[in-house]
Amino acid sequence: MMVLHSMIIGVIAFVFMIFVLKQKNSHTQFWLLFVPSSFLVYFAGNWWDHWKDSPWRHSVMDAIMPISTGLILAATWIISKTSIHTIPTAIMGVIALCLMLFTKINPVLMMAVAGVISWAFLR
Numbered sequence: 001m002m003v004l005h006s007m008i009i010g011v012i013a014f015v016f017m018i019f020v021l022k023q024k025n026s027h028t029q030f031w032l033l034f035v036p037s038s039f040l041v042y043f044a045g046n047w048w049d050h051w052k053d054s055p056w057r058h059s060v061m062d063a064i065m066p067i068s069t070g071l072i073l074a075a076t077w078i079i080s081k082t083s084i085h086t087i088p089t090a091i092m093g094v095i096a097l098c099l100m101l102f103t104k105i106n107p108v109l110m111m112a113v114a115g116v117i118s119w120a121f122l123r
Contacts, residue, residue: 013070018077083114088122 051057084093096110 011070013067013074018074079111086122089118092117 048057080093084090092114096107096114099105099110100107
């Protein structure tokens with residue numbers, strides 16, 4: 001039952017992220033994405049270590065895991081949908097996926113290298 005509950009929360013986070021990213025106004029995206037998460041990080045970070053033995057902290061961590069998974073999935077979907085549009089970019093995407101799964105290379109570095117390769121060879 002907990003797995004189903006976690007999957008539902010992850011799907012809700014995914015749908016919310018897609019909804020926010022489809023907004024045409026960048027101010028709306030800013031207010032919906034960055035402001036609430038900034039407040040959450042600021043206030044939760046101040047008290048997180050203080051409550052390390054509390055049972056509610058473990059419940060919050062159990063709730064945050066599927067939410068963050070859904071948000072990461074949504075970001076991955078948006079990035080891949082906008083960047084993979086030809087066979088060479090699909091090959092680069094598969095290579096990046098394999099590198100992420102089997103190495104510890106930073107994904108930001110892989111995106112930068114893919115951008116340079118695309119700029120140099122796929123213009």
